[in-house]
Amino acid sequence: xxxxxxxxxxxLRDVCFSYDTESGEKNExxxxxxxxxxxxxxxxxxxxxxxxxxxxAKLLNMILVPDSGTITIGGHDITSPDMTEDDVYExxxxxxxxxxxxxxxxxxxxxxxxxxxxxxxxxVEPSEIRRRVDEALETVNMTAFARHSPHQLSGGQKxxxxxxxxxxxxxxxxxxxxxxxxLDPQGRDEVMQTIARLNxxxxxxxxxxxxxxxxxxxxxxxxxxxxxxxxLDGTPREVFSSVxxxxxxxxxxxxxxxxxxxxxKNGVKGLDDALDPDEAAAQLLPLLAKTIPVKDAALGARKxxxx
Amino acid sequence: xxxxxxxxxxxxxxxxxxxxxxxxxxxLTVMYIVGIFMAKNVWSxxxxxxxxxxxxxxxxxxxxxxLRGMKPLIYVIAFTAIINIFWTKGEKPLVEWKFIHIYAExxxxxxxxxxxxxxxxxxxxVVLTYTTxxxxxxxxxxxxxxxxxxxxxxxxxxxxxxxxxxxxxxTLIEETDKIMSAQKARGASxxxxxLPQRAKALIPVMIPLFVSAFxxxxxxxxxxxxxxxxxxxxxxxxxxxxxxxxxxILLAAFAAFIAxxxxxxxxxxxxxx
Numbered sequence: 001x002x003x004x005x006x007x008x009x010x011x012l013r014d015v016c017f018s019y020d021t022e023s024g025e026k027n028e029x030x031x032x033x034x035x036x037x038x039x040x041x042x043x044x045x046x047x048x049x050x051x052x053x054x055x056x057a058k059l060l061n062m063i064l065v066p067d068s069g070t071i072t073i074g075g076h077d078i079t080s081p082d083m084t085e086d087d088v089y090e091x092x093x094x095x096x097x098x099x100x101x102x103x104x105x106x107x108x109x110x111x112x113x114x115x116x117x118x119x120x121x122x123x124v125e126p127s128e129i130r131r132r133v134d135e136a137l138e139t140v141n142m143t144a145f146a147r148h149s150p151h152q153l154s155g156g157q158k159x160x161x162x163x164x165x166x167x168x169x170x171x172x173x174x175x176x177x178x179x180x181x182x183l184d185p186q187g188r189d190e191v192m193q194t195i196a197r198l199n200x201x202x203x204x205x206x207x208x209x210x211x212x213x214x215x216x217x218x219x220x221x222x223x224x225x226x227x228x229x230x231x232l233d234g235t236p237r238e239v240f241s242s243v244x245x246x247x248x249x250x251x252x253x254x255x256x257x258x259x260x261x262x263x264x265k266n267g268v269k270g271l272d273d274a275l276d277p278d279e280a281a282a283q284l285l286p287l288l289a290k291t292i293p294v295k296d297a298a299l300g301a302r303k304x305x306x307x
Numbered sequence: 308x309x310x311x312x313x314x315x316x317x318x319x320x321x322x323x324x325x326x327x328x329x330x331x332x333x334x335l336t337v338m339y340i341v342g343i344f345m346a347k348n349v350w351s352x353x354x355x356x357x358x359x360x361x362x363x364x365x366x367x368x369x370x371x372x373x374l375r376g377m378k379p380l381i382y383v384i385a386f387t388a389i390i391n392i393f394w395t396k397g398e399k400p401l402v403e404w405k406f407i408h409i410y411a412e413x414x415x416x417x418x419x420x421x422x423x424x425x426x427x428x429x430x431x432x433v434v435l436t437y438t439t440x441x442x443x444x445x446x447x448x449x450x451x452x453x454x455x456x457x458x459x460x461x462x463x464x465x466x467x468x469x470x471x472x473x474x475x476x477x478t479l480i481e482e483t484d485k486i487m488s489a490q491k492a493r494g495a496s497x498x499x500x501x502l503p504q505r506a507k508a509l510i511p512v513m514i515p516l517f518v519s520a521f522x523x524x525x526x527x528x529x530x531x532x533x534x535x536x537x538x539x540x541x542x543x544x545x546x547x548x549x550x551x552x553x554x555x556i557l558l559a560a561f562a563a564f565i566a567x568x569x570x571x572x573x574x575x576x577x578x579x580x
Contacts, residue, residue, distance in 0.1 A: 063529055089535045097533040104526035107534075109442045109474045116545035118534035123541040130545055151477035165534060 008036035015069035017055055029055045031228035042199045044216035045209045047225035048250045053209045057175045061095040062088050096166035100178040102158035111161050112146040118169040136164035140194050156187025173205040213254040217275045241273050256280040316436045323553055324366045324438040329447025331554040336435045338561040342568050343427055350575040351568045352422055358564050359430045366433035373429050384424050391417035445469040463539040486515050
């Protein structure tokens, strides 16, 4: 991507943020963070617990206000003192946010009423709300559950309802704050597919905060937050090739990346790096074929389902 | 064990009373109560009973369900009857024994009182509580009381609180179940020992439940802010309530109920209270 020629949609310059601790000291979470996010990107944000990933997300939709530095969104400086209350809600309409616990973000007792909630707050015409709600339900494949009550749904379904509630507000960016962390593998899969579709088909900029490396490799760009700032920033391939740097800030790399990395480190030649199992298999099988008898290699070459 | 708690007495269905506008149903309930209390003599009571029976039939709520709903109030009904029997004075006592005097008027009065209470429970039940979901009820109340916002009564805020409470009841029940299981796994026992002991055993359930409820409240508040919630300012609603012919018919029927009751009170002979 030639991002250099485009103007960033969201841009942070020297942003600092600290929480006040109980003892009255300041606990610095983000220090001089500068970051550009472009329209239509699918970004995964990685970092250890307490590294400031969620803080970063909350700064973007003005739930938190930075101590210093500027944040501009679509050319508007949201840290300027002239921001009115209406401006704040305008920012929140553009930058939607889906949280971790699916239960704690649904307000209404009926799915479609919940999806309408954001639009209702924005004062959208009733007929238009209806249209948007139906469309949002369609987008997340939950039309059949429109009249259900949230507590009848699975975690993945609830999370899709939460996503629908955000897309009904027609945002251009959605931040997922560990939205897959509390889900079972199936729910995780449903949600990740929905996120990928929003990004691909609707051109929504996605910022996905996660601990799951397999989710991170689905993104176009991976940002690692550590030491109060952006520690690594690049394509998944670039970021995950710096295995040592990731491990030094307490992060894992995808298992296959780790495998290839260790093989290389132990002197196995002719290996590149790999992000997913298929890629790793493509590199390893020829090598295996050289070292073990042909019959066994053929056995190994059979399609093995790897998750 | 906590799973089968039902909230309110809502009994889903598609009868005219189910389909009526919740705002109208709240007004109908008030009209019904007024009508019942205006019934003064035997014939207007008979009319009220017939009207109530008609409502029950229209609502298609099984009579059994309604009677079951009255069970907890059986003592109130009995108490009212006894008070009326012993305290009403008439002309010639039927029974006279020491300080107890029972008059014919007392018996009649007690009978009418019982009819009134039963009719009230059945009538308001089928008009409102059995046929209106809690959420429709909250919504109806908010819209009906909307004008009170002008005198700074936080109608919207109350209805939002109700909605959130209704939304989180099943979630918190589930959580209570989970916490109880967790405490049982650690040796807690909730169904043995004396009453104070059992109450004490619930403390380790209540504390985590409260902590988590506060955490949920915090999360929900942030999520609501992210979805541009700012109270009642510039808010619209997806579903608009429109008065349908059915609603007007019901209003007319209930107005007629009051009118006929008044007419019977004036013109019909018989015992009156």
